Amino acid sequence: MRIHLHSAHVVAMIAIALFSALMLAVRFRTTSWRGIVLEALIANLGAIAAVVTFELVTS
Template sequence: MDKYNDRAFAYFCATCVPARPVYTQLRLNIREASVMRIHLQSADVVAIIAIALFTALMLAVRFRTTSWRGIVLQALIANAGAIAAVVAFEVMTT
């Protein structure tokens, strides 16, 4: 400690010791803005049902399944596609 004056030691401590990050209001707003919230309303549910029914009908006409497993698989595919389509539309419009 004899070699260094107090000003040089204070500068060393200030530059080498990491400080705690300061969470300002701006950082909190940026963090909240990065989360996308999707609100599905009753019109979106109606669109999901309509798209799912239409897709299930088109799959039934195309593949003509006769087993119950095929029908369930087509219904699952139609519902997943309908939900994905409505969520994608909501993301694009918000």
């Protein structure tokens, strides 16, 4: 099965990642740069997984 990501998918990934990062920042209130990087990494991985899963379900 091929996955085709278009510009709308990239916009969705960015929006989901920013929202997730904001929610994680509000929840955990990290102050170190390592915590912030870890939250951003988790948010981006979650956003990519959400968009790829949606693409697989709808194809």
